[in-house]
Amino acid sequence: xxxPDRSSWEDIxxxxxxxxxxxxxxxxxxxxxxxxxxREFGCARATVNRALRALAEDGLLDRKRRAGTRVPLxxxxxxxxxxxxxxxxxxxxxxxxRYVLLKRETxxxxxxxxxxxxxGSAARLLHVTSVHLGDGAPFVxxxxxxxxxxxxxxxxxxxxxxxxxxxxxxxxPYSQGDITFTADAVRTAEAAALAAAPGQPAFVMERxxxxxxxxxxxVRQVFAPGYRVRTEL
Amino acid sequence: xxxPDRSSWEDIxxxxxxxxxxxxxxxxxxxxxxxxxxREFGCARATVNRALRALAEDGLLDRKRRAGTRVPLxxxxxxxxxxxxxxxxxxxxxxxxRYVLLKRETxxxxxxxxxxxxxGSAARLLHVTSVHLGDGAPFVxxxxxxxxxxxxxxxxxxxxxxxxxxxxxxxxPYSQGDITFTADAVRTAEAAALAAAPGQPAFVMERxxxxxxxxxxxVRQVFAPGYRVRTEL
DNA sequence: CAGTGGTCTAGACCACAAG
DNA sequence: TTGTGGTCTAGACCACTGG
Numbered sequence: 381x382x383x384p385d386r387s388s389w390e391d392i393x394x395x396x397x398x399x400x401x402x403x404x405x406x407x408x409x410x411x412x413x414x415x416x417x418x419r420e421f422g423c424a425r426a427t428v429n430r431a432l433r434a435l436a437e438d439g440l441l442d443r444k445r446r447a448g449t450r451v452p453l454x455x456x457x458x459x460x461x462x463x464x465x466x467x468x469x470x471x472x473x474x475x476x477x478r479y480v481l482l483k484r485e486t487x488x489x490x491x492x493x494x495x496x497x498x499x500g501s502a503a504r505l506l507h508v509t510s511v512h513l514g515d516g517a518p519f520v521x522x523x524x525x526x527x528x529x530x531x532x533x534x535x536x537x538x539x540x541x542x543x544x545x546x547x548x549x550x551x552x553p554y555s556q557g558d559i560t561f562t563a564d565a566v567r568t569a570e571a572a573a574l575a576a577a578p579g580q581p582a583f584v585m586e587r588x589x590x591x592x593x594x595x596x597x598x599v600r601q602v603f604a605p606g607y608r609v610r611t612e613l
Numbered sequence: 614x615x616x617p618d619r620s621s622w623e624d625i626x627x628x629x630x631x632x633x634x635x636x637x638x639x640x641x642x643x644x645x646x647x648x649x650x651x652r653e654f655g656c657a658r659a660t661v662n663r664a665l666r667a668l669a670e671d672g673l674l675d676r677k678r679r680a681g682t683r684v685p686l687x688x689x690x691x692x693x694x695x696x697x698x699x700x701x702x703x704x705x706x707x708x709x710x711r712y713v714l715l716k717r718e719t720x721x722x723x724x725x726x727x728x729x730x731x732x733g734s735a736a737r738l739l740h741v742t743s744v745h746l747g748d749g750a751p752f753v754x755x756x757x758x759x760x761x762x763x764x765x766x767x768x769x770x771x772x773x774x775x776x777x778x779x780x781x782x783x784x785x786p787y788s789q790g791d792i793t794f795t796a797d798a799v800r801t802a803e804a805a806a807l808a809a810a811p812g813q814p815a816f817v818m819e820r821x822x823x824x825x826x827x828x829x830x831x832v833r834q835v836f837a838p839g840y841r842v843r844t845e846l
Numbered sequence: 847c848a849g850t851g852g853t854c855t856a857g858a859c860c861a862c863a864a865g
Numbered sequence: 866t867t868g869t870g871g872t873c874t875a876g877a878c879c880a881c882t883g884g
Contacts, residue, residue, distance in 0.1 A: 388872070401788045401825055413850065424874045429851075439695075445851045446882040454782045459792050460693030462672075463846075549687045555634045557846035559692050563796030563816040563838070581814030583796040589846070592634055605796070613696075613790035613822070621853070646869065657855045662870075678862045679869045 392421055392431035400440060400451060407453045411441075414449075461611035463559070463587075466512045466520055466545055466601075475514030479543045482573060483509040486535070493525050496588050497595035503527065506534055508544050511573045517604070518574045524599040530591055544597075554596050557589035561609075570602050583607045625654055625664035633673060633684060640686045644674075647682075694844040696792070696820075699745045699753055699778055699834075708747030712776045715806060716742040719768070726758050729821050730828035736760065739767060741777050744806045750837070751807045757832040763824055777830075787829050790822035794842075803835050816840045 399405045411417075414432065418425040432449055435441045439457050442450045470477045489497070489505045506526040512519050524544050526534050531552045539547065564584045571578040582605055588598040632638045644650075647665065651658040665682055668674045672690050675683045703710045722730070722738045739759040745752050757777050759767050764785045772780065797817045804811040815838055821831040 397788065401786045403786065407783060415850090424876095425851095426853095426875090427873060429853090430872090432851090443851065444882075445880065446849060446884095448850060454698060454779065456698065457696050458693050459696055460691050463690050463692055465687055465689065546687065550640060553634045553636065554846075555630070559844055559846065561794060561816070561842040562840070563814040563836075565814050579812075581796040581798050583794070603796075607795070609794040611792055613787075613792065648869090657857095658870095659856090659872095660854060662872090663853090665870090676870065677864095678871070679864055679867080680862095681869060 389427050389430040389434070392417075392423070392428060393434055395421075396431060396435060397440070400435075405451050407451050407455075409451045411449050411451065457613060459611050459613060461609060465549065466522075466543065470512060470514040470519055473514065475519075476516070478513040478516065480511050480513065481508070481540050482511060483507070484539055489525060493598055496586075496598045497525070497527065499527070499595055508539060509573075510539075510543060512543065518576075519604055519607075521570045521573045521602045522599060523570075523602075524597060526597045527595050530594040530596040544599075548597060552591065552596055554589035554591045557587060559585060559587045561585055564602070566602065566605070574602060574604055576605055580605045583609070622660050622663035622667070625650070625656070625661060626667055628654075629664060629668060630673070638684050640684050640688075642684045644682050644684065690846055692844050692846060694842065698782065699755075699776065703745060703747040703752055706747065708752075709749070711746040711749065713744050713746065714741070714773050715744060716740065717772055722758060726831055729819075729831045730758070730760065732760070732828055741772060742806075743772075743776060745776065751809075752837055752840075754803045754806045754835045755832060756803075756835075757830060759830045760828050763827040763829045778832075781830060785824065785829055787822035787824045790820060792818060792820045794818055797835070799835065799838070807835060807837055809838055813838045816842070 396411075405411050412420070414425045414428045417428045421428065432441060432443065436443045436449075439452070439455050442452045444450075467477045467479070485507050486504055487507050489499055489503050493499075493505070494503065506528055508524045508526065510522050510524075512522065522545070526544065526548070528535050531548060533551060534544075534547065537544075537547045537551075562584045563581050566574060566576045566578050566580045566582045568578045574582070576582070583603040585601045585603070586599070587601075589596045629644075638644050645653070647658045647661045650661045654661065665674060665676065669676045669682075672685070672688050675685045677683075700710045700712070718740050719737055720740050722732055722736050726732075726738070727736065739761055741757045741759065743755050743757075745755065755778070759777065759781070761768050764781060766784060767780070770777075770780045770784075795817045796814050799807060799809045799811050799813045799815045801811045807815070809815070816836040818834045818836070819832070820834075822829045
């Protein structure tokens with residue numbers, strides 16, 4: 381009735397998915413073990429394992445040693461999306477990309493920046509603000525602090541031409557980071573650069589990254605009103 | 614110098630990651646092939662494959678047949694986060710969860726809903742609005758349309774007690790969907806339920822799901838001002 | 847303690863794309 | 866054409882955990 385003749389782990393994944401979506405296997409059910417499924421599909425256990433592991437990574441199955449593989453009662457689905465490299469995001473929409481450096485200075489870290497980056501006191505950072513435009517219209521306003529010790533050469537980088545975003549991607553790896561998304565009102569200081577009215581709702585992305593425990597950069601990106609992040613499940 | 618004595622694919626992953634973060638292998642570089650790495654690490658090629666595949670899934674390597682494995686010039690990192698089941702999201706913050714059904718009616722789909730769900734004309738849907746509260750304070754306002762044909766039994770579901778969110782999770786699987794995030798101004802119709810002023814910036818999540826090509830539900834969730842989504846990289 | 851998933855191996859063949 | 870990653874296999878041992 382079901383098992384495909386030619387198996388690959390993706391076929392098995394698809395078939396298991398079908399059984400989940402058609403409720404052949406219902407939430408709370410224990411599904412057959414890998415060995416039995418391997419027999420049914422006529423393949424090696426490792427192949428079944430690959431398929432089930434992929435589904436478990438998507439939150440569609442719960443797997444535990446000894447306990448077996450179970451259909452979760454309330455599947456916790458995960459959404460994932462690419463963190464946009466702004467130039468590509470903008471060009472991907474068919475718009476001409478332009479980037480304008482607004483400010484570049486070396487300054488002691490304000491306390492909230494120091495906290496976000498878990499910096500010691502009184503570190504001097506590179507502070508850069510800029511706008512990314514699509515077809516001449518402001519797309520994102522960016523306020524960034526960079527730790528020169530973790531990004532050697534950044535003080536001499538040609539940030540008039542290359543956005544800090546891209547310069548860092550090419551010159552400074554990072555091993556960990558965190559992102560938050562918020563809706564925030566456009567601030568007075570940002571309004572002009574964004575060609576938006578202060579107080580308008582804007583999508584805001586804040587990121588801080590570290591490389592091997594050393595803080596690299598923290599950035600606040602304010603997207604022009606109307607921006608949408610879209611992804612599939 | 615580097616290769617751990619005892620290898621597992623995670624050790625190899627970690628070691629490769631270290632070489633990327635310390636720029637032993639730089640952006641644009643071609644790294645050694647699986648066979649050679651297997652020799653270096655003293656393990657089977659499949660083990661190296663597992664490690665490199667994991668890194669490639671995170672966007673930290675580019676792999677192509679025949680061409681080999683390359684360190685991307687501009688790594689496209691992906692962020693992923695769990696789509697919150699609201700009750701758990703709220704309880705996870707240590708708040709008491711409460712849910713209030715505001716409206717429940719059967720109505721023809723408005724055109725924008727029909728479009729989002731790719732419905733034929735004149736379908737009658739179940740329309741539900743509700744609020745989820747944490748310690749009594751509005752947390753999310755939810756405006757949802759459900760296709761009864763894809764969610765049998767939903768018309769009789771006790772939505773006064775169980776949120777449509779949870780009822781659907783337990784009773785109706787979905788195979789695909791899309792999500793968008795936006796910042797939007799709180800609408801007048803939502804303001805009272807959210808205890809927020811109209812026009813305030815709010816984080817908005819819109820989701821539509823299908824099960825095997827049949828539209829299941831579309832929902833707009835407006836989070837109370839100040840809400841933040843946070844995840845790690 | 848026993849049964850499940852987690853991992854590893856050695857070998858094989860295949861699919862793809864660069865030269 | 867040829868070398869690379871992608872996948873599969875059959876078998877093995879291990880780690881965790883439920884009963």
